[in-house]
Amino acid sequence: MIRKKLNYEGVIKVAEQDYYMKILLEDRARFADFINVNVFHGKQVLAADKLSLLPNEAGIVVVDADGVKRTIQRRRDVVMKAEFGAYFCVVASENQGKVHYGMAVREMMYDALDYTEQIRKIEEKHRAEGDKLEGADFLSHVTKADRLIPVVTLTLYYGNEAWDGPKSLYEMMGIDEEWEETALVKKCLPDYKINLIDIREGEKLDQYKTSLQHVFGLVNYNKNKQKLYEYTRVHREEINRMDRESKAAALALIGEQKRLQKILESKREEEMDMCQAIDELIADGEVRGEVRGILMGMEKTKINFIRKQYKKQLSSSQIANILDLDERYVEKVIKLFKQYPAGSDDEIAGYL
Numbered sequence: 001m002i003r004k005k006l007n008y009e010g011v012i013k014v015a016e017q018d019y020y021m022k023i024l025l026e027d028r029a030r031f032a033d034f035i036n037v038n039v040f041h042g043k044q045v046l047a048a049d050k051l052s053l054l055p056n057e058a059g060i061v062v063v064d065a066d067g068v069k070r071t072i073q074r075r076r077d078v079v080m081k082a083e084f085g086a087y088f089c090v091v092a093s094e095n096q097g098k099v100h101y102g103m104a105v106r107e108m109m110y111d112a113l114d115y116t117e118q119i120r121k122i123e124e125k126h127r128a129e130g131d132k133l134e135g136a137d138f139l140s141h142v143t144k145a146d147r148l149i150p151v152v153t154l155t156l157y158y159g160n161e162a163w164d165g166p167k168s169l170y171e172m173m174g175i176d177e178e179w180e181e182t183a184l185v186k187k188c189l190p191d192y193k194i195n196l197i198d199i200r201e202g203e204k205l206d207q208y209k210t211s212l213q214h215v216f217g218l219v220n221y222n223k224n225k226q227k228l229y230e231y232t233r234v235h236r237e238e239i240n241r242m243d244r245e246s247k248a249a250a251l252a253l254i255g256e257q258k259r260l261q262k263i264l265e266s267k268r269e270e271e272m273d274m275c276q277a278i279d280e281l282i283a284d285g286e287v288r289g290e291v292r293g294i295l296m297g298m299e300k301t302k303i304n305f306i307r308k309q310y311k312k313q314l315s316s317s318q319i320a321n322i323l324d325l326d327e328r329y330v331e332k333v334i335k336l337f338k339q340y341p342a343g344s345d346d347e348i349a350g351y352l
Helices: 002-025 028-038 103-128 136-140 182-188 202-207 212-220 225-234 236-240 244-253 257-265 274-311 316-323 327-339 345-351
Strands: 051-053 057-063 069-075 078-084 087-096 151-157 195-198
Touching: 002 028, 002 087, 002 244, 028 051, 028 078, 028 087, 028 151, 028 202, 028 212, 057 103, 069 103, 087 103, 103 151, 202 212, 212 225, 212 236, 212 244, 225 236, 274 316, 274 327, 274 345, 316 327, 327 345
Parallel strands: 087 151, 151 195
Antiparallel strands: 051 078, 057 069, 078 087
16 A cells, blocks of 8 residues: 555656646747757757747547557647758657656657658648649659658656666667677668657756756756755855746756745745755755664664564564564564574664
8 A cells, every 4th residue: 555655656746747847848948948958069059939839749540450440649748840040840858757668669659640740731731722643642642842840859857767768769679689680680670769868967067058057957966965055055046046937847856846835835936945945955854864864773773682582582472572562563573584584683674
């Protein structure tokens, strides 16, 4: 029952993170900043006013061998059309709070549906304009001169653990690299690579020009409270100047939903002292660490006493009476003694 509750809470937490990250990147200035850093290596190529938000749903109806229709529909996180003079590109962000081991296939499907939708619109355009397609044009429903808009998808990952999933279709396949014909097979086998952007790889932080720099910076240093405190101290003014969406996203990403709620309930922008929230977070963490240390020390002491009495071949009931402990707790510790006969008090405490 406890495991189910923890899993449910974890799902809620990830859902909140995904929601606030989506809100954050739907802002055109931030999305342009994200693309400029991760596609153009920090060069200011894409301007915010050259972006337009696109529908994030795409789908297709397929008919199987039995004539049964089936709808395949997918929803992206953020999709925008980028204008580079006379050249256009569709750019999408897939936001991941957890590792997805099938991401290459998932993104390949998203991109394929986007291209399918483009083909459908080209077909509609020819019909609307009364074009009489013949030969290969009629068979294809598009002409040789028709062109698709490139689709670029970036996977933004902000999970706590390092990404250990496949980053390409090849990595998902059981390809035997030692087989002498593998190279020939690969020439006929298209690969699909995901463009993984890991927030915790902070080497690009200085390239961001918007609040993404400090949102990603706070997430990057979240595991090391000392570094988080130092980063907050150095950038206190910039962090406090962030807009409400950026502050909400940062707190959601570092797992501080209670403080997030407090900030969202505040009525005035000046009440939302982000750095004070971070200071409280660090202080709470230090207190929790001290309490955990004390409790762990108490646990080890109880285990040590139980071990001594157990060596005297006393029963769990006798040990519980002598040490004034719950007999079920004593039985559990004794069971661990039997399971891990060489285990230290520290190790046994860790198993409890």
